[in-house]
Amino acid sequence: MNISTILDMAAEAFGERVAVVCGEQRYTYAELRERALRAAAHIKASGAAHVALLDTASPAAPVAIYASAYAAVPYVPLNYRLTAPELNELAERIAPAMLITTPDYAKLLTPRADLTLIMRDEFLKLADAGGEPPQPSEDPRDIAVQLFTSGTTGKPKAAILRHENLMSYIVGTVEFAAADENDAIVVTVPPYHIAGISAVLSSTYACRRMVLLPNFEPRAWLAAMRSENVSNAFLVPTMLSRIVDHLVDRGEAPNLPALRALAYGGGKMPLATITKAMQLFPGVDFTNAYGLTETSSTIAVLGPDDHRAAAASRDPAVQRRLASVGKPAAVEIQIRDDDGKVLGAEEAGLVFVRGPQVSGEYLSLGSQLDADGWFPTKDRGYLDADGYLFLDGRADDVIVRGGENISPGEIEDVLLSHAAVADVACVAMPDEQWGEAVAAAIVLHPGAGVSEQELQELVKGRLRSSRVPQRIVFKDALPYNETGKVLRRVIRQEFA
Amino acid sequence: MATALKPGARFKSAVCETQVMVVKAPAGEHDLRCGGAEMIAPTATGAGEPDAALAGGTLIGKRYVNADESLELLCTKGGKGTLSVGGTPLEVKQAKQLPSSD
Numbered sequence: 001m002n003i004s005t006i007l008d009m010a011a012e013a014f015g016e017r018v019a020v021v022c023g024e025q026r027y028t029y030a031e032l033r034e035r036a037l038r039a040a041a042h043i044k045a046s047g048a049a050h051v052a053l054l055d056t057a058s059p060a061a062p063v064a065i066y067a068s069a070y071a072a073v074p075y076v077p078l079n080y081r082l083t084a085p086e087l088n089e090l091a092e093r094i095a096p097a098m099l100i101t102t103p104d105y106a107k108l109l110t111p112r113a114d115l116t117l118i119m120r121d122e123f124l125k126l127a128d129a130g131g132e133p134p135q136p137s138e139d140p141r142d143i144a145v146q147l148f149t150s151g152t153t154g155k156p157k158a159a160i161l162r163h164e165n166l167m168s169y170i171v172g173t174v175e176f177a178a179a180d181e182n183d184a185i186v187v188t189v190p191p192y193h194i195a196g197i198s199a200v201l202s203s204t205y206a207c208r209r210m211v212l213l214p215n216f217e218p219r220a221w222l223a224a225m226r227s228e229n230v231s232n233a234f235l236v237p238t239m240l241s242r243i244v245d246h247l248v249d250r251g252e253a254p255n256l257p258a259l260r261a262l263a264y265g266g267g268k269m270p271l272a273t274i275t276k277a278m279q280l281f282p283g284v285d286f287t288n289a290y291g292l293t294e295t296s297s298t299i300a301v302l303g304p305d306d307h308r309a310a311a312a313s314r315d316p317a318v319q320r321r322l323a324s325v326g327k328p329a330a331v332e333i334q335i336r337d338d339d340g341k342v343l344g345a346e347e348a349g350l351v352f353v354r355g356p357q358v359s360g361e362y363l364s365l366g367s368q369l370d371a372d373g374w375f376p377t378k379d380r381g382y383l384d385a386d387g388y389l390f391l392d393g394r395a396d397d398v399i400v401r402g403g404e405n406i407s408p409g410e411i412e413d414v415l416l417s418h419a420a421v422a423d424v425a426c427v428a429m430p431d432e433q434w435g436e437a438v439a440a441a442i443v444l445h446p447g448a449g450v451s452e453q454e455l456q457e458l459v460k461g462r463l464r465s466s467r468v469p470q471r472i473v474f475k476d477a478l479p480y481n482e483t484g485k486v487l488r489r490v491i492r493q494e495f496a
Numbered sequence: 497m498a499t500a501l502k503p504g505a506r507f508k509s510a511v512c513e514t515q516v517m518v519v520k521a522p523a524g525e526h527d528l529r530c531g532g533a534e535m536i537a538p539t540a541t542g543a544g545e546p547d548a549a550l551a552g553g554t555l556i557g558k559r560y561v562n563a564d565e566s567l568e569l570l571c572t573k574g575g576k577g578t579l580s581v582g583g584t585p586l587e588v589k590q591a592k593q594l595p596s597s598d
Contacts, residue, residue: 001504005517009572013556140504164504171519171570175591176557185596198598205557206596234598263597289597303595329594 001140001163004069006170006205007033013177014207020059021184021228022212027059029207035063040070041129046116048098050146053077053191054087054105056214060120061191062200064100069144069163072137076146077192081482084108090148090156091115140164145197146363147293150481158363159293168356169198169296170205172330179208182258185232186224188216188239193483195266198297199234208232218246222256229258234289236266238484241273247280254281265289265298267484268391268409270416271323278311290325290391292377294368296357300333300389302326317384324388331355333389334374335382348382348407350395380407397488399428400436401466408488411438411469414462415455420448423478425486429471429495439495440469443477471495498525501567507535510542514554514575519568526567530554531577546577554579560586 007029010019015030027035043051051068053061053075061077068075076094078087088110091099096114100123109115144163148156185203187210189195203210211228213221216239225233235243240262247254262277262284269288278286285304291297302325310322334352335343343349352374360368360375369375380398381391392407399406408426415424423443431437444450452472459468473494479487501521508515509530515538516530528535531546554560556574561567562581568589569579579586 001517005572009556012573138504138506167504171559173594173597178596195598202596202598232596261596263595265597285595287595287597291597298597301594301597329597 001167002069002072002136002138002142003144003163003166003170003201004036004066004136005167006201007036007066009176010204010207017181017207018209019204020062020210020212022057022059022214025059029204032059032062032066032204035059035124035126036066037070037133038126038128039063039067039123040134041131042126043067043071043073043098044134045129046098048073048096048116050074050076050094050097052091052094052097052099054080054099054101054109055120055191056080057187057191057196057212058120058214059212060100060123061196061212062204062210063124065145065197065200070134070136072134072142074143074146074160076148077197078148079150079192080105080190084110086156093158094146140167147192147194147197149293157365159359160361160363161293161296161359162361165296165357165359166197166201169298169330170201172355172357173298174202174205176205177207179203179206180231182229183231184209184211184228184258185234186211186213186221186228186230188213188221188233188235189266190482193266194291194293194297195234195236195483198291218243222246222254225256225259230256231258232261232263233259234263234265236484237264237269237273238267238480240264240277241270244273244276244280248276256281259284261285261287261304263287263289265291265325267486272416274307274322275311278307288325290389292379294358294360294375295331295353295355295377296359298329299331299353299355299357300325300327301329302388306388320390321384321388324384324390326389327387328353328389330357333383343382345383345385348380348392351377351379351381351389351391353377394488397427399426399438401431401438402434404466406438406467408438410463411440411459411467414459414467415440415442415469418450418455418458420444420450421455422448425478425488425491426469427488427492427495429492431470437470438467439471439473441473441475441478441491441494443475498527500524501526501528506538506572508538508540508542508573509546509575509577510534510536510540511544511546512575512577513573514571514577514579515573516554516560516569516579517572519559519570521567527582529580530575532580533577550578550580550585551576552578552585555588559589559591561589562586565589 011033288302428436429439511531532550
């Protein structure tokens, strides 16, 4: 079992179909396979133990994913936003390695004998070394991809995804050759993100053309969507929010006649954004996907019919599903309390997931699965009576005030309902009396004003006094990572 | 001759173009055939034609399962023969339709 089979099948069935578009570059599935096989021979000959990519989105990413698989060497895309010392530490951990990059990023790396740099353009033009193409290893337990986590609590952890995890995900959630001849997806997530990898694998298996957009910006996204007649797109919530704002500010219609499906995920979607987006793109199928690196991407899906039903319903239980992440995809999901007891519908606790796509494994730390194969996502949430999953933040983000667990999300939802409030994050702050207390960082709409006291009264009236932010600071903007996750640890430091 | 079917193992038909990968299979040995002839290693060379009664064909990308779906093969290359295990033809597994999420 090897993810290179995905490309073999696409090249076999639709070799002449365009696989990748990036600016002026276009490769068919047959060409993508040919380049991956040439690169694989090169990787094998180099003796590299890992293949790293330090680059924005380009055709080198899909070529490197499959070349690594053909060569049976783990693929390690690196975050190009890291600092030079951080990158050099990761290089140390993966050496001996071959690293695909560009001249600008190469300057960040300290030269070392066991790190072979190859420039992206050269990597894409490797000559045929002759001889038999490499026979990929068939061991399902081989590591296909290694992703370094962001390392918010120390050294970055190396999450590993084995061929069996990724193949299970693809075969279990994507129909082979499901795409029509002219279908295309715009990929805006960076190559080092799990969604960037699953986009390549899913699109290949569906035989769908991938349009890679290295730097997201609403105008560039709209232009790429139009020029390539794109039918599908995946966005993180902040991207969709920027597109919605761009269109609303200009009073423009989207003017994307080919667009059929918009999927989103990677962070919490504000209800106002998705509601507005559904109005702006009335005929489009919206899908919310929830997944983690350790689960080979998507584990729950809120599909187009769910979106329409929620928008049209007068039943509050159906309406609120727009704020859920939908139902389990090709996995099982369970909610447990802090003592490990499995909870029933509507009971909030910790989200656990089980299934063949779930790796739940880090190098050196080993498998995090329990004896029955369940992985603790460290997300909090609950299932409703029909099995829809509602998320309620990270377990680490819970504010424990006098022994009471307070979810920042519920307070944030109330504060966001105030007309003056554009963005908010609630975090724990140290408190002598209660251990922890609620603090809020708030961004106001331009020109809007509201007092600290008015916001405190709002929370007190809607929730209860224990939820009232003890301190509120007003900010110009909140810190986010590139996939739209608010960086709570940065905000917490402000109140420490 | 029966053979163990380990997940990830690949086989090809001796009598047509069909190739499969094992997704899952119960432990033990199974008599895996295509077009009536035993399936062979991907690198081996076959000969002959599918049995006319077992020439229903396979389609690339389809998953083939036994009655209780304990055994599942992914067709990685289509051909003319019918897949069977222990003399019983395998059926196409109905895919769970999921909206495209990435």
